Amino acid sequence: MATAKKISLSEEELVNALKKQDTIAIKALYDMYSSALFGVISRIIQHTEVAEDVLQETFLKIWNSAESYDSSKGRLFTWMMNVARNLSIDKLRSKDFKNSNKNQDIENNVDFIDQQKKVSFNADTLGLKEMVTTLKPDFKNVLDMVYFKGYTHVETAEELNLPLGTVKTRVRMAILELRKKFN
């Protein structure tokens, strides 16, 4: 409880500084969250240079649209994570990126098929910790697609040929397992 309180308090300070456009917030923001956000972005965009561009865009957007963040609706990190994910997905779906990454798409597909066949999965290439691979593959696939690959839950249901309710349940189960690990 003590640590949780300390985090939320510091988050409150961070939010205030961010809203006031206090330059102290920049350094704190970067120190605390740049690697976590870069982790999120790198899952979606494997091309390092492009991922770095997106990280830069993400911080710029967080900084410039701090006004629009409402702390009553969720945690700061959730908001930042979704900014990073949306920018990553936009980049992934942009025309120029698609054109320059046709080859990589095939690799991704091979990866994906490997996971489905339960062939041993080299998490290090994607920067994943061992913990992720301990999720049940069915849950993991769904979370992967929604969280890492930029699919919407509707697109995921179509892609995996599953009912929408099942996709929702599997996302929930996957996150529940993560909660067991962390909380």
Place this chain on the structure above:
Amino acid sequence: MEEVKAYIESGILELYVLGQLSAQECYEVEAMAAKHAEIKAEILAIELAMESYALENAITPSAELENQILSQLSSPTTEKINAEPKIVSLYQGTNDAKIKTLRFALVACLALLVVSVAALISVYSKLNSAHDQIASLSTQRDQFASTVSKLEFTKAGMENRIAMTETDEWATVKLAGVKNSPKAKMLVYWNKNNKNILINYAAMDLPKTDQSHEYQLWALVDGKPVSLGVFSENAKEAVKQMETIEKAQAFAVTIEPMGGSQNPTMEKMIVMGGATI
């Protein structure tokens, strides 16, 4: 409570945290969270799990990128100057050329406008003088035309008068002015064979009438006046045929209201003359 539990288990809160819901759905979730503490707690738990998950899988970006991002953000003015000049200068380049072209076009347009207005003014003044000339020419033409028609009219009358003097068939009756109009005079031609009566505008000089009156020719037959018809001051034909009369001792002209009268107005008699065939 069952409702809240089912809502939590539907998985919608996970999608909410993952940013997968529409604005409307988000609004619904936020309304539910405000109403039920369990839902708010559940959202927080999901958020913390995803946050821990992200921190666990963090990848540290290069130090170079850190400097780049921090310097970009710490000076908002340079951020804008750094971020935009590339784009702005590119656009300015093309815009300059465009503006230059447009300026030339504008100057050309203005010059053309000035020339056009000058030309228009000169043409307009020429047109006005042409109109004036046309008007004066047309007045002159009308004058000539009326002169010519008068001459034609007189010529026809004169020809008839000459013809009358050269034949024995027609008797010429001279009507002279009475005391009201001593200067008035007129000739009446009377055919000896078929008793036709002709008058000739070239052979009359009668006092003018007003618009509501005209002349009436009378024959005096055995002391009674007989109307031979009316004639007006102006006519298209120089020679006019009147009523035929078998015999008459005298002819007279009176001024009568338009259309003529049954009996002559004696005090309005202007010419009179005795006749014998």
